[in-house]
Amino acid sequence: MLVPMVCKAIPNEFLSPVAIKMAPNQRQRRLLKLILMMNVTQMELNVMALLFTIHIKNAQQILFFMDNKKSRIVPKVSNYYSETIPRFNDRDFKSHFRLSKTTCEVLLVKIHETTTSLPQPGRQIDIEKRLLMFLWYIGNMESFRSMADRFDVSKGTLHVSVKYISNVLVTKIMPLVISWPTGDRLQKIADGFSETSRLEGIIGAIDGTHIEIKCPSKHKQAYFNRKKYPSLVLLAVCDSSLNFTYVFTGCPGSTHDAGVLRQTPLYRDAPGVIPPGKHIIGDSAFPLLAWLMKPFRDNGNLSRDQIKFNQALSSSRQVIERSFGFLKSRFRRLIKLDAVDMQVIVETILSGCTLHNICLANDDEMFDIEHDIGDDVQNGPEQVQGNQEGTDIRQTLMERL
Template sequence: MSKPDKKRKKEVNSTGSVSEIDNELTADQHGAALYDVPKVANYVEVTLPQYLPDDFKTFFRMIRGTFERVLERISADDQFRRRIASRGREQVPLDKDLLMTLWYLGNLETVRSIADRFNVSKSTFLDHNRRLLTVLCDSLLKTVICWPSNNDKQTVIDEFQNKKGFPGVLGAIDRTHIKISAPRKSSPDFFNRKEHYSIILQAVCRENRRFTDVYCGWPGKVHAARVFRTSPLFAALPGFTGMNHIIGDEAYPISRYLMPPFSDNGHLSRKQVNFHKALSGTRALIENSFGMLKSRFRRLVFIDMVDIEFIVKK
């Protein structure tokens, strides 16, 4: 935005002396002009339909078909039933809401920049983004992230065993740190051993790297075993696994339903070493899943927010 021209005029004051005064914008006017940033016109209506399939997936982190299915699933929610506005602007269409949220999750672009791209105000974007994320978590999460059905369990076990020969595996568990800004409250608890603030995301994945259970919210300093013991999965695991088990790293406690590797003290037997290699090689799938998650949804690399409750809901 170019600066307004500074026009000066001379004025004779009450004493007869001549002074120069600036004929510029007042402070209030300048502030208003500073935030009157031009929006990107017709991005959704004109530019976006011209994207090739690969372009759409690059920017919105899913193919158009998946986008349409998600849109259909959430459109029945009461919060998104279109209202007839009695005054002011017409409401933002739901497909535009979803596009904005996907752009937000898939990029580290600033909120103001995203709002400009989609031709809405910053406050409108924040309000709609928060509402949509809430609906996605409350209405869609349980139907997408779920434990394998009884008919599917044997397939999961067989596919896990085909990878490294480890039998009876229904899932791999691990945790990852989501980097955040320093919270307003109890910030030392969130400062982890890698010397940055974070919250912990615990997850289980199946053989195809699809998540079957997620649990998030503990501060970054908390040990993995404590996170696990306080998660709903801890009590539900016997019912999920039956005579089988999930696998994790050495931070997790050994039980009938969760199998970690042996602690390598340098004196493992050959059988223990082979067990360790097979388990660790199989468990690597959950690490790959976290890598794919953060690669697709780049917002998870760093969340510049201090509202822990809302961050967890994301």
């Protein structure tokens, strides 16, 4: 039968160093030290006094539970946005936000110019603070709870800010910085490729990369790629300077690169936007078309000219692999996105591509790039159909080497 007990409040001298030394046994001394180390409330002290009175064998376990409960209460960071960030030098700012101060200022001007008529959602927050919260989000793997504490906002406000900035980047800024080349720009890109390759007429390199995501609740199997993790495929074309000229994402990870390509507006519009004599290059996962060159399939009996062509094509298409490597190294959230909202996931990926181009335009280089970041996922063989026109053009290019 449990007997109710009343315990008087513990006086401060009970927790003094002298009192700890005078404790009758080692176990009680250890418990008193634990109490002294914890910033406990008076009510919790009374509970502890009760533990000493009735000599509960599991007292230490209860104290551990109380201490663990306190450890989960993370205090918000005071004045991080208003005082700490302004004191960052250029190097510190870039290491945290993955953009230089100059690039961030350029981006902020672009956002101001394109959002003057757009109402901000939720609580009114300075647009610069929203941008910095988004840059921290896409550039780091920190949890939302920790980020919210860092910027002294609620998790809900942080979610709204991330969604707002990513939407602005995709709908307002991306069309300005990621566009298909035409005219003099197209010829300049072709000239850039010709400096590193003997192949004629290249205006872009195409490939797909996998962005790991939290598996959606519906159609789960469709999102698992060959390496057995859920992902979305980002299909992109880049120029000789690593700028993205076309990006498309949203297809589940099990989709083959050729299957993704067939769902893009680029596939539909290519004959009209890629002039005769010009083409993009891809790996063996893509179809051989008049505007898309791929290597000869190596069955062990390639001719010397075919091997030479494959080597030239491979060296030229390395730019897209480097672009993906730079993208994921700079914006590390794209290594694994744990968001649930598919629109947020897609817009975060496209926002990263947009920021990538803005950084290149402002000569904003990263010095901690990991060149080997990639997925190397091939979803198995697919019957990739080409056409005779593509075969003839490839043969001509090979003969001109």
